[in-house]
Amino acid sequence: MGVPPHRALSKLSKQYGPIIHLKLGEVSSIVISSREIAKKVLTVNDLAIADRPESIGMETLWYDYKDLAFSPYNEHWKQMRKICIMEILSNKNVRSYGHIRHDDISKLLERRDNGELVSENILDVLLRKQQSEDLDVPITDDNIKAIIFDMFTAGSETSSTTFNWLMTELMRNPQVTAKAQAEIREAFKGKKTIEESDIQKLKYLKLVIKENLRVHPAVTILPRACREECEVDGYTIPYKAKVAVNIWALGRDPQYWEEPETFKPERFENSSLDFLGNNYEYIPFGAGSRFCPGMNFGLANIEVPLAQLLYHFDWKLPHGMNSDDLDMSEMPGVSVQRKNKLYVIATPYNPPIEG
Numbered sequence: 426m427g428v429p430p431h432r433a434l435s436k437l438s439k440q441y442g443p444i445i446h447l448k449l450g451e452v453s454s455i456v457i458s459s460r461e462i463a464k465k466v467l468t469v470n471d472l473a474i475a476d477r478p479e480s481i482g483m484e485t486l487w488y489d490y491k492d493l494a495f496s497p498y499n500e501h502w503k504q505m506r507k508i509c510i511m512e513i514l515s516n517k518n519v520r521s522y523g524h525i526r527h528d529d530i531s532k533l534l535e536r537r538d539n540g541e542l543v544s545e546n547i548l549d550v551l552l553r554k555q556q557s558e559d560l561d562v563p564i565t566d567d568n569i570k571a572i573i574f575d576m577f578t579a580g581s582e583t584s585s586t587t588f589n590w591l592m593t594e595l596m597r598n599p600q601v602t603a604k605a606q607a608e609i610r611e612a613f614k615g616k617k618t619i620e621e622s623d624i625q626k627l628k629y630l631k632l633v634i635k636e637n638l639r640v641h642p643a644v645t646i647l648p649r650a651c652r653e654e655c656e657v658d659g660y661t662i663p664y665k666a667k668v669a670v671n672i673w674a675l676g677r678d679p680q681y682w683e684e685p686e687t688f689k690p691e692r693f694e695n696s697s698l699d700f701l702g703n704n705y706e707y708i709p710f711g712a713g714s715r716f717c718p719g720m721n722f723g724l725a726n727i728e729v730p731l732a733q734l735l736y737h738f739d740w741k742l743p744h745g746m747n748s749d750d751l752d753m754s755e756m757p758g759v760s761v762q763r764k765n766k767l768y769v770i771a772t773p774y775n776p777p778i779e780g
């Protein structure tokens with residue numbers, strides 16, 4: 426009681442092993458906490474566990490699961506996933522939203538209100554698809570509303586949660602902040618502001634983001650459910666059972682990580698571990714058939730503003746507070762946010778401009 430589920434389940438797995446069967450009411454929940462079993466479940470059994478757990482709340486909010494994220498594995502899900510990947514969240518689209526990110530950040534830097542323009546583009550795409558003749562499953566207005574709701578919830582909450590934890594870790598680890606800031610200020614020396622295309626130069630910043638997603642994955646537990654009975658590691662997983670892969674526990678397991686509680690972006694230097702769901706001790710965007718389709722969009726939403734904020738401001742904690750005093754309490758939810766607000770003091774830094 427009172428402990429966030431990823432922590433409680435991690436504690437249970439230390440006592441009972443990497444695959445646990447919990448019976449919460451009538452529903453079986455299978456909790457996975459080892460890289461080896463996570464790999465089996467998300468490869469061999471991926472399609473057998475490709476449903477989402479049922480929930481009356483989600484069913485109501487998402488128009489009877491007419492969206493993508495909470496939809497069961499079916500023809501509607503396949504079609505919507507294809508549309509979202511190809512027409513809304515592709516690399517080309519993510520790049521084309523760059524001017525909106527740029528405008529929003531400029532407004533933030535100048536401390537003005539910011540507007541939101543992306544929804545018009547998404548709506549245009551979905552309305553166009555609704556009219557097209559080659560659909561496998563008709564797209565209803567409820568589908569469109571549910572997908573837009575997905576994009577806002579799956580997209581904004583994960584990004585803002587990640588951003589808050591990032592700022593927290595930067596405040597707790599001033600040496601990491603100094604190194605990231607030195608990289609940015611050196612790379613953009615003489616420039617008034619940073620362009621999106623320049624972000625690729627920032628190798629250390631990317632490691633900081635990677636490390637943050639290891640210790641604070643926005644989605645701590647991968648929510649899957651069994652479409653059909655299947656076998657995992659000699660155990661039978663019953664039809665309809667919830668399958669919960671504990672991403673958070675995998676990212677902090679001392680079997681896979683040296684000093685797992687230490688925030689050390691350098692651990693990813695010269696490492697082949699990436700975000701793509703092939704290394705099962707590190708799966709912040711999931712793995713397999715339901716892998717996050719918004720990964721590139723999510724990363725762009727974090728990298729660009731973070732680089733801007735570190736370039737244009739110096740950051741410190743309010744008077745008298747030192748990094749050990751930072752409250753790290755978590756608030757469980759669809760994504761695991763900070764329980765209490767983070768207060769930081771920003772001091773503008775005026776980069777020397779060339780010319």
Ligand code: HEM
Pocket residue numbers: 493494495506514575576577579580581583584587642643644647648708709710711712713714715716717718719720722723724
């Ligand atoms: C830091 C940012 C993000 C993180 C850490 C994240 C993480 C995840 C994870 C762990 C899953 C579950 C994958 C699985 O079940 O295997 C997921 C699914 C999903 N994400 Fe993301 N996500 C992020 C950003 C975004 C963005 C920006 C969007 C869209 C605008 C998005 C849209 C979705 C959707 C639609 C699904 C459901 C896919 C399906 O069920 O087929 N995510 N995400």
